[in-house]
Amino acid sequence: MSRNQDLPLKSFLSACTTAECQDCDARPHSVCAGVPEHGIADLEANVTHMSVEPRGAILMEGDPAHHMFNVTSGTVRVYKLLPDGRRQVIGFLMTGDFLGFAVRDAYAYSAEAVTEVSLCRFSRPRMEALLQKFPGMEKRLLGLAANELAIAQDLMLLLGRKTARERLASFFLMMVERLTRLGRTGNPLPLPMSRSDIADYLGLTTETVSRAFTQFRNDGLIALEGTDTVRLTDLAGLQEIADGN
Amino acid sequence: MSRNQDLPLKSFLSACTTAECQDCDARPHSVCAGVPEHGIADLEANVTHMSVEPRGAILMEGDPAHHMFNVTSGTVRVYKLLPDGRRQVIGFLMTGDFLGFAVRDAYAYSAEAVTEVSLCRFSRPRMEALLQKFPGMEKRLLGLAANELAIAQDLMLLLGRKTARERLASFFLMMVERLTRLGRTGNPLPLPMSRSDIADYLGLTTETVSRAFTQFRNDGLIALEGTDTVRLTDLAGLQEIADGN
DNA sequence: CGTGGAATTGACACCCGTCAATGACTGTGG
C-alpha cells in the first residue's frame, strides 16, 4: 500500500489570467452552465483563474474551506488519509468537475494535480452570492452533487464487493464513459495517473493492479501503448467482468 | 456473503394521514427545514405520508424515479446489487434523511425498511415546484447532498483501506454520532439492522463481523445487551481503533 | 416447550498484501 508521508505537498498555485469564462470549453460541463449568457461578465468578475503543476497541492484535508474550485482542464486526484499513511483516492476530477463541497468549515479531503491543471477558484462568500443571483447555478450545483453521489455509490459497490479484476475492468469502463461524455476519445484510454493512484482508488496495491493489467493483456482484453495508454480491445468482455461475470 | 435473491421484495407501502408537517419531529433535520413557517400548509398539500413494514421495499434500482422521500422515523437500508447477488449496503437512513436523488430518470439503488418506517413521499414534479417556490428548501437539499457525499467518502476510506476491526469500530462511532445529532441516545447503541446488513455495509461477511464483535467484547471495548444493543464501554479505545491505531 | 432463523464459533482455503528483486523509462550530466 502506498504511503503518502513523504510527498512534497507544498502548493504550486499561481495566478494566471489567460483563460476567460466567455470562451471556456469547460463551461457547458461545469456549474457555470447554470449562469445565463448575460451573467458571464459577473461570473468572470468573481473568479480567479489559476493553474497547478503536476504533484502540486490544491487543497488539504483540515484546511478551512475558504474556496471552491472548478476544474477546467487536466486531472486532479482527491483523497483521504489515515494517520498511518494509508491512502484512499476518492475521485479523479476532470474538465467541468466541481471541487470544494464542505460540511462544517473544513475540507474533509485533500486534492492534488495529477497533470498540469487549470482551475477557476471562487471564494466561498462570492460563490454564495453568485448562487443567490443565479438560481440556475444552484440547480446545476445540486445536479453535480447528485452525480458525484452516484459515482461515489458505484465506487462503494466496487470497494466493498468486487474482486481485483472486476475493479480494474470497472475502472476502465468508468473512465471511458466520462471521457466520452466530455466529447473526448476514451479508446485508446489515456491514464495520466500512476499505478499507485489507481491502486489507491480501487482499494488495492500497485502490485495487484499491475498483475491485473498483465492478466487482461494476456487474455486479449487490453493492449498497452506505453504505460499510460490502454487500448481496450474487448469492451464487451471487460463489461462482463466489471459486472461480476 | 449474503445473497439477496430470495428476499420478499413486494411493497408494503400503505397510505396514512396521521402525521402532519406542522408538528413533524423530523422537520428540523430534514429538507423541510428549508420551508418557511408560512409555507407549511403548501408543503403539506404536496406530500403523502406513508409507512412501510419491516423488510418492505420502498424503491428498487432501475425503477423510474417518480418519487422522492423523506424519512421521518425508523431505519432504511439503501443498497446496490451485483448480478450474482453480491450486495453492498451504501447507507442506513434515519429521521430527516432524504431518499431519491437520481441522475437520469431511474434510481441507481434499492431501499427497504429495516424497522417500521414512516416516510413523506413527494412526486418529482411537485418537489421541483416546491424547490422553485422555496429557495431555502433547495439550499437545504444541497446541504443534505453535501453531507451525504461526506459520509460516502468516509465509507470509501473505510471500504478501501480499513481492516475488519477498524471498520466495525468506525461503524459504531458513526452511528453514535448520527443518533447524537438527532438528539437521541447513542450509548447504549441500538442496532436495528441484522449482522448481515452490517456486514454488507462494511464490505465484510457476517462471520467476520461476528468475530469482530466477540473480539471487542473480549477486549472490554463493548458489552452486548441482547443481540441488537451494544454498550460502548471504551469510546476512546474504539476511536483509536477506528482511526487506524 | 418446540421451532426456525439469526448469530456465533471452528476448520480450512484462497485472494490479495507484503517483501524483495528485476526491468523499463526518463532526464541529466559528463
Next chain:
DNA sequence: CCACAGTCATTGACGGGTGTCAATTCCACG
C-alpha cells in the same frame, strides 16, 4: 552520444487476513 541515477512498473515467493463451508448455539415467537 552514452553512462548513470532515480522513479515507476512488473514479476516472483510467501504469508496472513478474511471468505467459505459447516456445525452449534442463541433467541424470538408461536
